[in-house]
Amino acid sequence: MIYMDHAATTPVDERVVKAMLPYLSEKYGNPSSLYGLAQEARKAMEDARAKIAGLINAKPEEIIFTSGGTESDNLALKGVALASKKKHIITSSIEHHAVLKTCEWLEKHGFKVTYLPVDRYGLVKVEDVEKAITKDTALISIMHANNEIGTIEPVEEVGKIAEEHEIYFHTDAVQSVGKIPVDVEKMNINLLSISSHKIYGPKGVGALYIRRGTRIEALQHGGGHERKLRSGTENVSGIVGFGKAAEIARQEMLSETERLSKLRDRLIEGALKIENSWLNGHPTKRLPNNAHLCFKFIEGESLILELDFNGIAAGTGSACSSRSLEPSHVLTAIGLRPEETHGSLRFTLGRSNTDKDVEQVLSVLPGIVERFRAISPFKKDFREYESALLKEHHSSGVD
Amino acid sequence: MIYMDHAATTPVDERVVKAMLPYLSEKYGNPSSLYGLAQEARKAMEDARAKIAGLINAKPEEIIFTSGGTESDNLALKGVALASKKKHIITSSIEHHAVLKTCEWLEKHGFKVTYLPVDRYGLVKVEDVEKAITKDTALISIMHANNEIGTIEPVEEVGKIAEEHEIYFHTDAVQSVGKIPVDVEKMNINLLSISSHKIYGPKGVGALYIRRGTRIEALQHGGGHERKLRSGTENVSGIVGFGKAAEIARQEMLSETERLSKLRDRLIEGALKIENSWLNGHPTKRLPNNAHLCFKFIEGESLILELDFNGIAAGTGSACSSRSLEPSHVLTAIGLRPEETHGSLRFTLGRSNTDKDVEQVLSVLPGIVERFRAISPFKKDFREYESALLKEHHSSGVD
Numbered sequence: 001m002i003y004m005d006h007a008a009t010t011p012v013d014e015r016v017v018k019a020m021l022p023y024l025s026e027k028y029g030n031p032s033s034l035y036g037l038a039q040e041a042r043k044a045m046e047d048a049r050a051k052i053a054g055l056i057n058a059k060p061e062e063i064i065f066t067s068g069g070t071e072s073d074n075l076a077l078k079g080v081a082l083a084s085k086k087k088h089i090i091t092s093s094i095e096h097h098a099v100l101k102t103c104e105w106l107e108k109h110g111f112k113v114t115y116l117p118v119d120r121y122g123l124v125k126v127e128d129v130e131k132a133i134t135k136d137t138a139l140i141s142i143m144h145a146n147n148e149i150g151t152i153e154p155v156e157e158v159g160k161i162a163e164e165h166e167i168y169f170h171t172d173a174v175q176s177v178g179k180i181p182v183d184v185e186k187m188n189i190n191l192l193s194i195s196s197h198k199i200y201g202p203k204g205v206g207a208l209y210i211r212r213g214t215r216i217e218a219l220q221h222g223g224g225h226e227r228k229l230r231s232g233t234e235n236v237s238g239i240v241g242f243g244k245a246a247e248i249a250r251q252e253m254l255s256e257t258e259r260l261s262k263l264r265d266r267l268i269e270g271a272l273k274i275e276n277s278w279l280n281g282h283p284t285k286r287l288p289n290n291a292h293l294c295f296k297f298i299e300g301e302s303l304i305l306e307l308d309f310n311g312i313a314a315g316t317g318s319a320c321s322s323r324s325l326e327p328s329h330v331l332t333a334i335g336l337r338p339e340e341t342h343g344s345l346r347f348t349l350g351r352s353n354t355d356k357d358v359e360q361v362l363s364v365l366p367g368i369v370e371r372f373r374a375i376s377p378f379k380k381d382f383r384e385y386e387s388a389l390l391k392e393h394h395s396s397g398v399d
Numbered sequence: 400m401i402y403m404d405h406a407a408t409t410p411v412d413e414r415v416v417k418a419m420l421p422y423l424s425e426k427y428g429n430p431s432s433l434y435g436l437a438q439e440a441r442k443a444m445e446d447a448r449a450k451i452a453g454l455i456n457a458k459p460e461e462i463i464f465t466s467g468g469t470e471s472d473n474l475a476l477k478g479v480a481l482a483s484k485k486k487h488i489i490t491s492s493i494e495h496h497a498v499l500k501t502c503e504w505l506e507k508h509g510f511k512v513t514y515l516p517v518d519r520y521g522l523v524k525v526e527d528v529e530k531a532i533t534k535d536t537a538l539i540s541i542m543h544a545n546n547e548i549g550t551i552e553p554v555e556e557v558g559k560i561a562e563e564h565e566i567y568f569h570t571d572a573v574q575s576v577g578k579i580p581v582d583v584e585k586m587n588i589n590l591l592s593i594s595s596h597k598i599y600g601p602k603g604v605g606a607l608y609i610r611r612g613t614r615i616e617a618l619q620h621g622g623g624h625e626r627k628l629r630s631g632t633e634n635v636s637g638i639v640g641f642g643k644a645a646e647i648a649r650q651e652m653l654s655e656t657e658r659l660s661k662l663r664d665r666l667i668e669g670a671l672k673i674e675n676s677w678l679n680g681h682p683t684k685r686l687p688n689n690a691h692l693c694f695k696f697i698e699g700e701s702l703i704l705e706l707d708f709n710g711i712a713a714g715t716g717s718a719c720s721s722r723s724l725e726p727s728h729v730l731t732a733i734g735l736r737p738e739e740t741h742g743s744l745r746f747t748l749g750r751s752n753t754d755k756d757v758e759q760v761l762s763v764l765p766g767i768v769e770r771f772r773a774i775s776p777f778k779k780d781f782r783e784y785e786s787a788l789l790k791e792h793h794s795s796g797v798d
Contacts, residue, residue, distance in 0.1 A: 001436065003436070005429070005432060008431075008432050008437075009427060009428065009429040009432075010427070011423075011424045011425070011427040012423040012424045012427060012636075013424075014424060017420075017423050017424055020423075021416075024410075024411040024416050024419075024601060025411045025413060026410070028408060028409070029407075029408065029712070030404070030407040030408040032407075033404060033407050033712070034700060034703045034704065034714075034715070035703060035704070035707035036712075037400065037402070037712055038407075067466035067470070067631060067634070068632060068634075069631070070619060070620075070621040070622070070630050070632070071619055073621070074618075074619050074620060097620075097621045097622045097623070097630070098620065098622065101620035101621050101630065102620045102621070104620070197632060202634075202636060203632055203635055203636065203637070204603050204604060204633075204634025204636075204637045205634075219473075219618070220469060220470055221469075221473060221497065221500035221501045221503070221504050222469040222472070222496045222497035223469070223495075224500075231496070231497065231500065232466060232469035232497070233408065233467060233468075233594075233596060233602055234602065234603075235466070235601075235602045235603025235604075235637075236602055237411075237601060237602065237603075238601075238602070304433045304434060305434070308433070308435055313432070313434045313435075313436055313437075314434075315433075316433070
């Protein structure tokens with residue numbers, strides 16, 4: 001099978017599995033216990049913490065383990081909001097639902113949230129961030145790279161502004177860590193979310209970087225684990241695997257990024273030869289492994305299933321929302337019309353992909369698109385809808 | 400090594416590891432994706448859900464996966480409290496910190512909590528529960544079995560009262576599931592917390608049983624996983640392992656309970672031959688694997704370290720609080736004096752333990768206790784303290 005949905009999840013690297021295994025049935029102690037077996041588990045956990053810190057230029061004690069990216073985002077936003085006297089949060093309209101739905105919850109609990117628009121490439125404008133700041137702003141949360149269209153946001157510039165205004169800055173770096181350089185010092189980041197299963201580690205574990213001195217409240221209460229910020233027996237084998245995955249990502253990122261960028265460019269080039277197709281996201285400020293395409297007159301989900309039948313796994317957008325019939329909020333935010341959002345297809349490349357995989361995709365994709373278009377009941381409707389909306393669309397614009 | 404701290408955590412059963420492995424590097428799809436690889440993961444997850452439901456006589460759709468027992472307790476208490484218009488919660492003074500610290504958080508956010516006392520055996524009185532009920536009571540949370548002293552609470556009776564008064568009833572069954580029968584129907588339970596790593600499954604995964612129709616709010620927001628009650632990509636391999644662990648527990652519980660009870664009784668009998676020692680918790684209403692002992696004039700932590708040196712892993716009480724210097728809230732609640740709480744030792748038996756292990760413990764324990772007592776600087780202090788407090792203690796009582 002050709003797996004090209006690495007933004008949804010990645011296979012656990014065999015080296016990671018090997019690192020995890022001893023912590024299931026042999027070195028299984030509870031890190032909070034006092035005897036040697038338990039201390040061995042604690043040491044392994046602290047080694048993993050240092051490796052993850054190393055990947056983003058943080059100190060080990062600034063890394064808090066969580067159950068994944070979603071929990072990290074929840075802890076960052078609610079934790080800071082609940083610990084603050086200020087009641088305003090700035091975010092973007094293309095954040096992952098882990099940020100957006102958390103913001104909605106905060107709105108129900110007395111907070112005000114500004115959702116910044118993005119341009120046609122999915123970029124947040126730095127001046128919009130600055131303009132949105134009020135005396136009551138507790139936190140700015142702008143993702144590092146978008147999970148659907150792969151656009152890389154200007155987080156370093158946002159970080160600078162946040163620092164000038166002495167406002168905490170959180171970034172959801174779930175899609176960027178391990179793929180492009182992340183440096184919490186250089187980027188002036190106070191809080192940063194990471195997920196293990198997006199970097200060839202196991203599912204069910206993540207981390208939140210919290211800069212030393214950041215005022216934040218725990219959300220999960222109990223035995224006081226993780227410096228009282230996240231109670232619950234630590235997922236030792238998962239954490240050890242996450243650490244190994246971070247170590248590998250750090251060693252291999254540069255060469256892998258170069259390799260994947262070439263494959264991605266070849267894939268985009270080939271796919272865009274199909275008529276009535278285009279690339280979503282930014283042409284250059286994009287993740288090295290992301291090719292997010294639209295094919296007019298086609299329903300993305302049928303494409304996914306037909307590709308699957310041909311041994312190719314791809315996504316329509318966020319895996320988390322695949323089961324929803326709502327149009328993607330990201331594609332809507334960059335100005336696509338509803339029927340266009342449904343014709344989208346996301347290929348996200350990874351460690352296992354080769355030139356041959358890309359050629360295989362390019363050898364079947366045009367035929368599939370053509371067949372679907374030939375039988376598409378939407379084609380005529382779309383054309384009518386299109387001409388009706390043409391004037392309106394061109395006058396409103398999205399940039 | 401002889402491992403006798405199964406209440407802190409358990410080794411992952413080899414059968415469980417075998418079940419988990421394919422879901423790391425082969426069947427690694429994100430259950431929310433649409434293609435076959437992902438659907439395979441989803442199916443495995445739903446199979447696991449059914450197995451866990453089967454262990455407690457629930458329906459599969461009433462099981463929500465979490466990151467562990469602590470998250471389950473947090474979700475049960477805060478989720479119900481935040482969804483309710485009522486502002487009062489009843490719990491006991493010997494709950495796990497995952498319940499107690501959550502209650503403290505709720506108290507800071509406008510809720511009133513009644514912490515019921517327990518008798519000298521650690522039993523909650525059913526009539527105390529009924530007396531504490533007010534028109535404003537949203538939830539009763541009483542643990543099934545205590546994690547330190549192993550006392551089994553009268554949850555079926557509490558469930559009956561809760562039902563009569565139409566109040567939700569949550570029980571933290573982290574220590575009882577897989578060891579003694581749990582039946583959410585028979586026990587009139589609305590919410591029940593389970594942890595995988597206490598039943599020979601992996602760390603980092605747990606579940607909350609939520610009776611159909613229970614009004615509860617999500618705490619972790621995002622992609623809407625787990626029927627919108629717990630967002631975040633599911634820990635598939637962990638969940639599959641948890642399911643396998645539940646299946647094994649269901650098959651082996653009866654015979655294992657019988658076997659462990661005998662070992663436990665032999666251990667208690669032997670240990671109580673040491674002078675100035677006693678058993679904490681109830682003589683019969685106790686977990687089949689728990690022997691919680693006190694040895695006067697000795698500091699429990701030094702005992703743990705010396706036992707470790709002799710190849711025996713035991714606990715002092717809750718692993719989660721091992722690093723704290725505070726006396727156990729459970730031992731304090733059953734009426735032990737501070738210096739007595741520090742002399743406690745918890746043996747919790749499990750699958751790997753044999754007669755030989757028990758004999759080995761009994762062959763070294765008396766000597767260790769004797770050596771420590773000979774050099775104990777506390778002995779004299781204790782005796783003085785004891786005689787000073789004697790009258791007060793006997794007059795106040797704890798039962």
